[in-house]
Amino acid sequence: MKDIFDKCQFGNLELNGRIVRTGTWETETEEGGFLTPAIYDRYEKIASSGTGLIVSEIFALDHKDRFFEYSSNLNYRGFIKDYQIVTDIAHKYDVPILGQLAFFYYDDGDNQKVEANEITEEGIRKLQAEVIMAAKKFSFAGFDGIQINMGNNFYLSRFMNPYFNQRTDKYGGNTENRVRISAEIIKVIKKTMDIHVSCRINPWDVRKGGVTADESIAIAKELEKAGADSIQLTARTISYLYDGNDKHPFLVYVDKLIDELDIPVVLGGSLRDMNTINEVLNNTDVEFVSMSKPFVAQADFLADWKANGEGESICYSCNNCYSKKKSTCFKY
Template identity: 85%
Template sequence: MKDIFDECQMGDLKLKSRIIRTGTWETETDEGGFLTPSIYDRYENMAKSGVGAIVSEIFALDHKDRFYPYSTNMNYKGFIKDYKMVTDIVHKYDVPILGQLAFFYYDDGENQKVEANDISQEGIRKLQAEVIMAAKKFSFAGFDGIQINMGNNFYLARFMNPYFNQRDDKYGGNTENRVRISSEIIKVIKSTMDMHVSCRINPWDVRKGGMASDESIAIACELEKAGADSIQLTARTISQIYDKGVKHPFLVYVDDLIDAVDIPVVLGGSLRDMATIKEVLNNSNVELVSMSKPFVAQADFLSDWKENGDGVAICQSCNNCYSKKTSTCFKY
């Protein structure tokens, strides 16, 4: 029987439990971008609660990005010092931490919102260099790895999606070509840094002519081939599959993905209570589960779960923290 608080591995990372905390927005910095004391407290409360690993709030590449006002700034002068303190706090509890990079737009120097079909190969090289530099900054700040968000509706998700990408060069067409922009980034990071690389992907797209589940699995295989250490599931939308009698919408897909790759797969998506998570762990091939909003409502809720052997997150799934792009809970 698998238990939530089993010691386990996520690739090269040793975990104290099967729960991966996933971050979203960061809104508690001061005007200069420096971290406030509440951020350090939040990370410490999560780290000491029994979480297996922590994925940070979103870091953005560019101050002109759509979500930059709600994201962590990695370009302010105190970034390395501030986040070295964060990672030191987390490591004090023997918990690994990944920096999450996600960007919606990309500015190639000619177009602030250049899309997959229009970006030149020189622009692609610029983008790749900026992502690799972000990974190096994470390394300097003490992060154990980088999670590149290639899911939801972020830039790299669109680039890999046949709905958006109709290029006729080596970065378009078949799956390998559409993933190439990301594969080349991963190869450089893995060959030059001691960093865990996690890729966040969608299992499907819910667009006509978009990405289906078999295409998503093919994308995951390409990312693994490039050197990715783990895959985490997310989605642009998951509501369309809830009416099919499945308790968790990704369970119709995740075992096929796990069978197709030899790297850890982290199941995400609206998990809120210990009983359901245990049921998923013991009735599927899932080994690792991610949670996001419950940590916004109560950063240390896993301490109660571990002590009581049962529990339900106080998060009410109101979605205000996400929709209003804040790192704080409106109810608690």
């Protein structure tokens, strides 16, 4: 019988529970990007209440990136100092924490929005070097690893998607080639740093000619082969599937994915109560689930779940926190 507060192994990390607080932007930084006491307090509540693993907010690669204004910047003056405090808070409660990198655009110096079809091989090397440096910086700040968001419509997800990538060199064509840019990054990180590498990917893409569910499993296998330590699902382009469905829409897919991989997989999206989560854990091969909005509504809700043996998030999924790009709840 699996329970959300089981101690368990997650690749090279030990977790005190199966719930992952997934990437959620903070947006309450001070002038210059510095973290505020409110942000430290939120991390304290999340880490102390029974969360198994924390993924930080999104960090954009470039200050001109679309997500930059909503997210923190790895290159602000206080990054290492501020995030050393955050990672210390997580570690005080034995909760591992990953720094999340996700970028929508890539800036090669001449053009800020270089797409997969246009980037030169020299540009690919520059991009890869910047991601590897970001992993180093996360590691210096005390993070246990990096999560590279290769899902939603982020740059590396577009690169692996035949809907966007029609390159004719070794970075385009078949699945292996479209994943190569990411696989090479993972190989270097794993060879040069002792950190966890998590990849956030889409289960499939609804666009005609986009990644299918079968291909997404093949992509995950390529990432595992390159050295990825875990896979986490995301689903921005198909998130409408969460609504009106009494069963999670990815359950069939995720069981197949888990079957094909030897590394842990995190399922997430619209999970709100302990009974449903324990039902998913005990009726499927799923071992880890992620949540975001419930933590926005109440950062320490898991403490109540743990104490009562049951519980339901007060989040009623209005999605204002997401659409208004705030990390605060608009109802509570």
